[in-house]
Amino acid sequence: MKLITAVIKPxxxxxxxxxxxxxxxxxxxxxxxxxxxxxxxxxxxxxGAEYTVDLVPKVRVEILVEDETADEVIDxxxxxxxxxxxxxxxxxxxxxxxxxxxxxxxxxxxxI
Amino acid sequence: xxxxxxxxxxxxxxxxxxxxxxxxxxxxxxxGGMVRVKSTLNMLVMxxxxxxxxxxxxxxxxxxxxxxxxxxxxxxxxxxxxxxRGIGLNDITGTIPVTAFSAFQLMFAIITPALISGAxxxxxxxxxxxxxxxxxxxxxxxxxxxxxxxxxxxxGGWLGDRNGVIDFAGGTAVHINAGAAGLALCLVLGKRIxxxxxxxxxxxxxxVMLGSGLLWFGWFGxxxxxxxxxxxxxxxAFINTQVATAAAVLGWLAYEKIKHGAFTTLGAASGxxxxxxxxxxxxxxxxxxxxxxxxxxxxAACAAAISLKYRWGFDDxxxxxxxxxxxxxxxxxxxxxxxxxxxxxxxxxxxYGGGFEQLGKQAMGVAVVGAYSFVVSWLLxxxxxxxxxxRVSEDVEVAGIDQAEHAESAYDFSAVGASLGRAAAAxxxxxxxxx
Numbered sequence: 001m002k003l004i005t006a007v008i009k010p011x012x013x014x015x016x017x018x019x020x021x022x023x024x025x026x027x028x029x030x031x032x033x034x035x036x037x038x039x040x041x042x043x044x045x046x047x048g049a050e051y052t053v054d055l056v057p058k059v060r061v062e063i064l065v066e067d068e069t070a071d072e073v074i075d076x077x078x079x080x081x082x083x084x085x086x087x088x089x090x091x092x093x094x095x096x097x098x099x100x101x102x103x104x105x106x107x108x109x110x111x112i
Numbered sequence: 113x114x115x116x117x118x119x120x121x122x123x124x125x126x127x128x129x130x131x132x133x134x135x136x137x138x139x140x141x142x143x144g145g146m147v148r149v150k151s152t153l154n155m156l157v158m159x160x161x162x163x164x165x166x167x168x169x170x171x172x173x174x175x176x177x178x179x180x181x182x183x184x185x186x187x188x189x190x191x192x193x194x195x196x197r198g199i200g201l202n203d204i205t206g207t208i209p210v211t212a213f214s215a216f217q218l219m220f221a222i223i224t225p226a227l228i229s230g231a232x233x234x235x236x237x238x239x240x241x242x243x244x245x246x247x248x249x250x251x252x253x254x255x256x257x258x259x260x261x262x263x264x265x266x267x268g269g270w271l272g273d274r275n276g277v278i279d280f281a282g283g284t285a286v287h288i289n290a291g292a293a294g295l296a297l298c299l300v301l302g303k304r305i306x307x308x309x310x311x312x313x314x315x316x317x318x319x320v321m322l323g324s325g326l327l328w329f330g331w332f333g334x335x336x337x338x339x340x341x342x343x344x345x346x347x348x349a350f351i352n353t354q355v356a357t358a359a360a361v362l363g364w365l366a367y368e369k370i371k372h373g374a375f376t377t378l379g380a381a382s383g384x385x386x387x388x389x390x391x392x393x394x395x396x397x398x399x400x401x402x403x404x405x406x407x408x409x410x411x412a413a414c415a416a417a418i419s420l421k422y423r424w425g426f427d428d429x430x431x432x433x434x435x436x437x438x439x440x441x442x443x444x445x446x447x448x449x450x451x452x453x454x455x456x457x458x459x460x461x462x463x464y465g466g467g468f469e470q471l472g473k474q475a476m477g478v479a480v481v482g483a484y485s486f487v488v489s490w491l492l493x494x495x496x497x498x499x500x501x502x503r504v505s506e507d508v509e510v511a512g513i514d515q516a517e518h519a520e521s522a523y524d525f526s527a528v529g530a531s532l533g534r535a536a537a538a539x540x541x542x543x544x545x546x547x
Contacts, residue, residue: 044313045368045372046313046314046376046378047376047415047418047431048368048371048415048418048419050372051313
């Protein structure tokens, strides 16, 4: 099993969600996040005092998938999140040892 | 009612008094939106507490000290009206009851110390602040109001009645007074932790806009009401207030666009307040064109002045000095240039054939009130700081003053970690929570 984590632009979340549902992904977890990569922040001015806001609002999407579908899901996700402009985000995956469905106690791929 | 009483004037002054009252909660929102989330409530209640403290002191002795018969040399009123005794229902001043005049003037006494709170945002102990308000109105505001606002046929206050300093609605008594005190207090308390390093962005510009809107609205009572009658002078003061404020918004925004490249919301709100401050002393003596000139100058000059705190390193958190002291000085001095001699007052400024005489008087009023307020406020601040302490601890300041001083927080961002219990978490809060 794999945990796919994506940090993307907040306004792409709906497209990503729809694309993943069409791909057969059953569930996901979304967290508000902030950060920056090569994208620079912006400057705000309050009574002449300039503030550099370098942490930009993002959302972090986490999905558990089986090994064999991971690459496909990542491709779909990347395509849905892409705007082509700087600051589109990152996606990565890591191996997962155990998954348990809390309600039934099922383990492994059955619990996804 | 005796001869000379006017029901129309009286009704007008009561409405104006109520309008001025709403300026203080308006100010609370104006300031409250400009601070960080963690000290929002403290900022709001620092203004609100002034309504409570000053109202009581006003009846006890404030009205008597400010507007009682002069006790000598135009410096202070006597004690004839302690507890408002001796003021009958039928006593009138001009065409309105003394009670109406007293209520109207009370609202000025309330908002003036509230204005100072912006200079010490985020770091003053609430009890120390309350004590400061009580002492400050007693030894600074009440006497200065007497100097400037008490007229008694040449036997009244020494600045206004005896020396002809014009302050129609409070440029010296309210704004220079509060601005100089704000400068003194921020020097006594010192800089906020992180001043010039940490971002201290306003947490809610919508609150700032709400507050400045309420201030603008209430200011018609402040300025037009100072005619103390529903007459042409009130009308002129009203229109002057509107156009000077409008011009100051434009002046501030123009300065900002040129200097910083953006028309900011905070700049528009700040420009409005700067214009209101500047036209306050002048609204009864200049024409609407003069008012526009005063507003434009004040808007741009105050926008420039607020950078002084970064340059000179004093942490006047919400620019009480840059807006109220500078705006008040500009408005008071420009009377010496723009007074027409036939709006509400007869003195003429330099541009209307009056020479330098009135300008000299205005400069004296500015210097005297500014210096007196600065020195006495600094002494009061030091006295409080050396006894009960004026500033909260470093831990409290970093964590946010709302929790430590008021056992509350302005916004509930998450229910995680909160639980219902009889005993509140902080021991100080326990006493305040009444089961």
